[in-house]
Amino acid sequence: MQSQNVQRKVLRTLCPDAKGLIAQITSICFKHQLNIVQNNEYVDHHTGRFFMRTELEGLFNDEALLADLDEVLPAGTVRELNRAGRRRIVVLVTKEAHCLGDLLMKSAYGGLDVDIAAVIGNHETLRALAERFDIPFHLVSHDGFSREEHDARMMALIDTFAPDYVVLAKYMRVLTPAFVRHYPNQIINIHHSFLPAFIGARTYHQAYERGVKIIGATAHYVNDNLDEGPIIIQDVIHVDHTYTAEDMMRAGRDVEKNVLSRALYRVLAHRVFVYGNRTVIF
Amino acid sequence: MQSQNVQRKVLRTLCPDAKGLIAQITSICFKHQLNIVQNNEYVDHHTGRFFMRTELEGLFNDEALLADLDEVLPAGTVRELNRAGRRRIVVLVTKEAHCLGDLLMKSAYGGLDVDIAAVIGNHETLRALAERFDIPFHLVSHDGFSREEHDARMMALIDTFAPDYVVLAKYMRVLTPAFVRHYPNQIINIHHSFLPAFIGARTYHQAYERGVKIIGATAHYVNDNLDEGPIIIQDVIHVDHTYTAEDMMRAGRDVEKNVLSRALYRVLAHRVFVYGNRTVIF
Amino acid sequence: MQSQNVQRKVLRTLCPDAKGLIAQITSICFKHQLNIVQNNEYVDHHTGRFFMRTELEGLFNDEALLADLDEVLPAGTVRELNRAGRRRIVVLVTKEAHCLGDLLMKSAYGGLDVDIAAVIGNHETLRALAERFDIPFHLVSHDGFSREEHDARMMALIDTFAPDYVVLAKYMRVLTPAFVRHYPNQIINIHHSFLPAFIGARTYHQAYERGVKIIGATAHYVNDNLDEGPIIIQDVIHVDHTYTAEDMMRAGRDVEKNVLSRALYRVLAHRVFVYGNRTVIF
Amino acid sequence: MQSQNVQRKVLRTLCPDAKGLIAQITSICFKHQLNIVQNNEYVDHHTGRFFMRTELEGLFNDEALLADLDEVLPAGTVRELNRAGRRRIVVLVTKEAHCLGDLLMKSAYGGLDVDIAAVIGNHETLRALAERFDIPFHLVSHDGFSREEHDARMMALIDTFAPDYVVLAKYMRVLTPAFVRHYPNQIINIHHSFLPAFIGARTYHQAYERGVKIIGATAHYVNDNLDEGPIIIQDVIHVDHTYTAEDMMRAGRDVEKNVLSRALYRVLAHRVFVYGNRTVIF
Incomplete structure (x- = not known):
């Protein structure tokens, strides 16, 4: 019934590195019942930057998801939620x-x-x-x-x-x-x-x-x-x-x-x- | 006057290897006053085959050139004179x-x-x-x-x-x-x-x-x-x-x-x- | 004082894919106060397998860490904790x-x-x-x-x-x-x-x-x-x-x-x- | 008897391009009964330079060979006859x-x-x-x-x-x-x-x-x-x-x-x- 709303989106996070970031971000996705199709992250230890690309599938409540993320992510974070596709x-x-x-x-x-x-x-x-x-x-x-x-x-x-x-x-x-x-x-x-x-x-x-x-x-x-x-x-x-x-x-x-x-x-x-x-x- | 007839052609020779082949073929080209723009040859010592590609420029008398070549090239030679171009x-x-x-x-x-x-x-x-x-x-x-x-x-x-x-x-x-x-x-x-x-x-x-x-x-x-x-x-x-x-x-x-x-x-x-x-x- | 015990180890997890795996594993690492130096994971959607390599730094209690992981990881998981180095x-x-x-x-x-x-x-x-x-x-x-x-x-x-x-x-x-x-x-x-x-x-x-x-x-x-x-x-x-x-x-x-x-x-x-x-x- | 003197040498020629160079050089090699194992030449039409590497096998009379070459090669030619090998x-x-x-x-x-x-x-x-x-x-x-x-x-x-x-x-x-x-x-x-x-x-x-x-x-x-x-x-x-x-x-x-x-x-x-x-x- 709601399956027509199943979407795929790409969450991108770029922020200063901090302990527990992966756990926090993926836990929020998990809480939102979003399936992680593919996840990649990288820490540039030279500059202390954290990069993560999370390909998600499920029923999205964009505002709620981003609000939850903003609570845990450090100041200066750039995060985007992009629809997949053309x-x-x-x-x-x-x-x-x-x-x-x-x-x-x-x-x-x-x-x-x-x-x-x-x-x-x-x-x-x-x-x-x-x-x-x-x-x-x-x-x-x-x-x-x-x-x-x-x-x-x-x-x-x-x-x-x-x-x-x-x-x-x-x-x-x-x-x-x-x-x-x-x-x-x-x-x-x-x-x-x-x-x-x-x-x-x-x-x-x-x-x-x-x-x-x-x-x-x-x-x-x-x-x-x-x-x-x-x-x-x-x-x-x-x-x-x-x-x-x-x-x-x-x-x-x-x-x-x-x-x-x-x-x-x-x-x-x-x-x-x-x-x-x-x-x-x- | 005749410059309109200056052409570029590719002479290809594939024959059993023999001493003096390069000298003989290029001498004939020289005799025909054809300029060798590019020449490549290769001998496969494994099979005894001689390969030569000769890019020529000048006024061609195809029949005379091929006849001269046939006099010196060994039996079983494949030689072609291809026009360059599209x-x-x-x-x-x-x-x-x-x-x-x-x-x-x-x-x-x-x-x-x-x-x-x-x-x-x-x-x-x-x-x-x-x-x-x-x-x-x-x-x-x-x-x-x-x-x-x-x-x-x-x-x-x-x-x-x-x-x-x-x-x-x-x-x-x-x-x-x-x-x-x-x-x-x-x-x-x-x-x-x-x-x-x-x-x-x-x-x-x-x-x-x-x-x-x-x-x-x-x-x-x-x-x-x-x-x-x-x-x-x-x-x-x-x-x-x-x-x-x-x-x-x-x-x-x-x-x-x-x-x-x-x-x-x-x-x-x-x-x-x-x-x-x-x-x-x- | 304890800094002499700071070690680097590589946790490798290979198990059937399930929702929340990344969050669960990284949360346990976080709880153990281990820093994730580098993390890579991959899901083979063809076979439904989850692969994760987590490079950790900190004070390790191997047994406690593995016990915590075993509680959340699905049956049939292969997990190893390898010391880094020669x-x-x-x-x-x-x-x-x-x-x-x-x-x-x-x-x-x-x-x-x-x-x-x-x-x-x-x-x-x-x-x-x-x-x-x-x-x-x-x-x-x-x-x-x-x-x-x-x-x-x-x-x-x-x-x-x-x-x-x-x-x-x-x-x-x-x-x-x-x-x-x-x-x-x-x-x-x-x-x-x-x-x-x-x-x-x-x-x-x-x-x-x-x-x-x-x-x-x-x-x-x-x-x-x-x-x-x-x-x-x-x-x-x-x-x-x-x-x-x-x-x-x-x-x-x-x-x-x-x-x-x-x-x-x-x-x-x-x-x-x-x-x-x-x-x-x- | 003389087979012990069969040698392999590399003749290198670098000179201004001229019509008939390949024919002239290879004819001289032929006259000296040297077998051409491998021959490569290239003309840089941009600068008008002719390059040829001729790998020869046979009984060498170096002085006579080079003298014959010097008669036909243009002024400013660099030619070397290098022994092959270590x-x-x-x-x-x-x-x-x-x-x-x-x-x-x-x-x-x-x-x-x-x-x-x-x-x-x-x-x-x-x-x-x-x-x-x-x-x-x-x-x-x-x-x-x-x-x-x-x-x-x-x-x-x-x-x-x-x-x-x-x-x-x-x-x-x-x-x-x-x-x-x-x-x-x-x-x-x-x-x-x-x-x-x-x-x-x-x-x-x-x-x-x-x-x-x-x-x-x-x-x-x-x-x-x-x-x-x-x-x-x-x-x-x-x-x-x-x-x-x-x-x-x-x-x-x-x-x-x-x-x-x-x-x-x-x-x-x-x-x-x-x-x-x-x-x-x-």
Whole structure:
């Protein structure tokens, strides 16, 4: 009868470490007759922070649950109760198709529990690709606008879609601090390099010139500027002397799209905690 | 004046090893005033076979060049002179979208020098995906046909497109010997497993049951049956106890599509030699 | 005053899943004023098993703690309270030096918290290597003995060292069921292949003949025969057509020794749970 | 009768690219009745350089062969005729044992065709380890010496062993330009980082602070300072938030020793060409 109300939610707790936290939190869940489907916790003894992700199943009384938790959790605790399930994103692009294509495929055919509310480009190039998948494409050209004006127009448009996350799928613009602050821990970027090895725009050419034998990609939150922020996933591939900068770019595209979608997968499942410049990933 | 005729071609030589082969072949190229852009050779001392791939640039007189080569090359030599450039493929599918999606993206937006002449499915499932990219989709249902009859209908249809290669992008049918013989060294398959570890249909479930810590995918020529044939590329990812068979399947899809397209990339560039059950890849 | 008694121990619980287990176990630890340094748990929803590893710090009253736990834990629970710290192993070898060398190095110079009580070989070959590191070497030749007799002599000798684990570092003998039963979940083997791909003795030659592009190694518990048992760690390296079987063997040796020592590292830290033919690794 | 003189040598050619080079060089080898066991060449079209490694077998008349080559090779050619087989190295160390231990094992038990003429440390720490393997250890303390004086003493000692290569196996001293110039393309270093990501001494701590998800190691020639120079091999491992800087260091040690010995393997086989800040590796 009430089974229609059985839900799955993810409780996330980030607080100063203290003795008995796991027992207290899980006891409250137990008292609420919620089943713990999966639980992960981690204590960073370096900074004295406690992180816990608790996947719960049952009949939720959110307010009562959170009130009970607030009674035992220390001051300064961040706790969230997220529903499980599909999330909504807006994807920002410039001209390169590979990351957008992978997101469109996985949204439409499985692999990411995500609805793409819109694709926004600062060039027209990828309109056709978005529209192949029946996703609205919006051009917000930066021509004739200051960086601040352009970002303001972007924000105004993005906010109409109320996305959970903003995904930069090879969006080749430096963001303004105002933009970054507007979406705290909500912007995911794919960087076409193995951070912190090479920063900037022509990283494959830098890598070629340096004669590296490995190239990679980094997915990270944007909290400051395009090339910094807490790292979520990194991966690499081996290259050799026969690779031109263009070959590295071609091979790197597969790494970039894989790393971006693996990072998103974890973010969407509420598995990534950010603190300072680091991430805890369960 | 004649510069419009400057072409790039790939000369491939596979023959019994003999002293002086490199000198003789490259001398003939030199005599024809062809520039060697890239040259790779390999001798398998185990079997006494000589393999050479020579990428040439210049004004070609194909007949004269091959005639000169035939004078010096030993009996039993296989030599081909392939034009460089885009190739034409037909893609066979069943219901899974990820490999087809990646091929469509790379054909349309770069990454593979390939035109997809048609997508042929034994189910309707992927018609919409092919048509999103303006590629014709053909249903050749196996319902009510013997395996031989179905393959005969497939071959008849495939041959109307005169493809260079037939790519099995998660085509979940066992091929008849007649089909395989009809496309010698032209059929590329992606196997959803790390061959020869698990063979058959439910390999991710087998992998889960066995408690493996690595899963992988294998791209190979089909010369016999669906799960055998000379291996082109293999790759793996690490998994752990938290992966269900379904999680392995999801994670495995990225490996599968990457491995398939990396294999195709090398095949299309005439970089893969087959001999017996092995490949030489330059 | 009592601070000299502060200890670190690892509590391991493996039982049927039930609501409230985490809360109950951690509450008992809390009641005993033990600090949870690190906690990991996992529920296999497929089999309904609950696994938890709790690293505790404080003043232990082992009997009281276990008695309290037994009151709340369901029937059929396996729980252990292991002291942290160095463990003692016996290493079994035949003729190949690389895995033994790595264990000797890491035992003597850091990397594994392990004391090697003895090296036992069925050949004299590695005596000098063991003795370079001042570890006693014992020859137990199989010449003139049945497999059962030889294993009985091995067991008698091994037991004099009372090891925590028996490590097969390229020990090329098939073990008798009696031997395996005598050391339940205590025997760790390195298999020179990527299980279940190739089984048996000449796996590199099998891999070469098959033309594989990846070779690997598997560290696993021995519970049945030499090539089966729950997998702990696997890893691979890429090879190409230029590798002879001997080249594969040489390259494979580095993978073998790395995989074996990474597996041991986790086993020694009480991070590996075995159930059926699978492992949970925290 | 003369079969006792059949030798294997490696001819290396590095010169400006020109039409017909492969034909000319291999024709001369053919004329000298030398069998080409293996041949690799590469043209860097970016810089117009031609690289060729030719492994030859037969009866050598070195002077005649080189004279014939000099007649056809362009000005500015570097060509060497190296005997195949074991090489002699001197290993420089400070306090960390893992790389030295791996070199000692592989020199003594197979894996590297190398004789270690001596181990030289600026601390006593690793004397016992070298002597376990009957390799002479020399202390050249830097106490009370300027960098220049210390390096001069090192060079004087190293030169008494006439090594083919000087291997820095975690030698934690910055080298003087005089030292580096004294051993051109003969010094191999293992850098405890994924260059160019982190440079300097405490790279694992830098990596930890940055929250990276991958750590690695780089083997490179030293041509300038300790952390630069042409890269030979790089590899990485994945880490996560549970790794402290010390855990990264422990895990990184296995990568370091593997990368160093894989780089040495290629250098010893005359497979690595250096030009500018890059390497070509056959």
